[in-house]
Amino acid sequence: MSKSFFSDSVALNSGFNMPRMGLGTWKLTGMVAEECVYHALKVGYRLIDTARYYRNEVNVGNGIRRAIDEGIIKREEIFITTKILPDNHNSPDTAIDDSLRVLGFDYIDLILIHQPGRWDEEGYHALERGVKAGKVRSIGISNYYTPEEFDRIRDTAQIVPAVVQNENHPFYQNAELQAYVKKFGTVVESWDPFCGRGNTQRIFDNETIQQLAVKYLKTSAQIILRWHIQENYVVIPGSSNKAHIEENFNVFDFRLSAYDMNLIRALNKKKRFEHW
Numbered sequence: 001m002s003k004s005f006f007s008d009s010v011a012l013n014s015g016f017n018m019p020r021m022g023l024g025t026w027k028l029t030g031m032v033a034e035e036c037v038y039h040a041l042k043v044g045y046r047l048i049d050t051a052r053y054y055r056n057e058v059n060v061g062n063g064i065r066r067a068i069d070e071g072i073i074k075r076e077e078i079f080i081t082t083k084i085l086p087d088n089h090n091s092p093d094t095a096i097d098d099s100l101r102v103l104g105f106d107y108i109d110l111i112l113i114h115q116p117g118r119w120d121e122e123g124y125h126a127l128e129r130g131v132k133a134g135k136v137r138s139i140g141i142s143n144y145y146t147p148e149e150f151d152r153i154r155d156t157a158q159i160v161p162a163v164v165q166n167e168n169h170p171f172y173q174n175a176e177l178q179a180y181v182k183k184f185g186t187v188v189e190s191w192d193p194f195c196g197r198g199n200t201q202r203i204f205d206n207e208t209i210q211q212l213a214v215k216y217l218k219t220s221a222q223i224i225l226r227w228h229i230q231e232n233y234v235v236i237p238g239s240s241n242k243a244h245i246e247e248n249f250n251v252f253d254f255r256l257s258a259y260d261m262n263l264i265r266a267l268n269k270k271k272r273f274e275h276w
Contacts, residue, residue, distance in 0.1 A: 020229050143165070163187050
């Protein structure tokens with residue numbers, strides 16, 4: 001196992017370690033994206049998640065390099081994730097090279113196929129070639145929600161996906177998929193841990209979540225993120241608010257009891273809010 005610089009991390013089947021908490025950058029653009037990434041790294045985040053589709057890789061890279069230049073962190077102390085779309089089928093290898101160039105680094109810690117698509121298997125094979133070329137350390141898939149979808153990629157792969165990144169939150173707990181992929185050493189990562197834009201207040205105002213926030217002297221957001229971590233998800237909340245970025249990271253000084261974890265598990269409505 002490779003050396004880990006992360007205080008709370010999970011071991012991937014690729015032999016690398018991935019922080020359990022990261023910053024998601026969907027909808028962050030321009031200098032806002034750069035400032036949020038830079039601030040997150042100052043706070044203590046070590047996982048930054050972006051994608052070709054977000055069109056902010058250059059800003060994410062600028063924020064990371066700024067933190068490196070100021071001596072806040074070293075490159076090897078950061079875990080960078082990006083994603084390529086299946087419609088990059090004509091040149092998936094070029095898409096990887098483009099991300100490396102735009103981000104400004106000579107390797108990427110994790111690249112995912114952003115979503116299922118007609119040419120996703122070829123895209124995944126390009127990720128495998130990226131690993132063999134030393135451009136990528138770990139690879140995986142995003143928005144694959146069933147064992148059958150996971151197996152469609154795994155059955156043709158030489159490298160088993162290290163990560164499946166999906167929508168997960170207390171109202172949508174896909175424990176069945178998590179249990180299935182665990183057999184292959186694959187980790188599930190949660191995007192939209194607060195149910196996504198337009199639904200955040202619904203989960204924050206949930207009576208159970210609010211009662212636990214009072215009990216643990218934490219915010220609703222912190223209770224939800226702590227639940228994700230204890231359920232063995234990697235979680236990547238996004239925010240353009242520096243105070244919220246700090247708040248979201250402040251979840252490593254308490255632990256939910258087994259009873260309270262079950263209270264949150266009981267909130268499962270098996271309801272997704274996005275349809276990637």
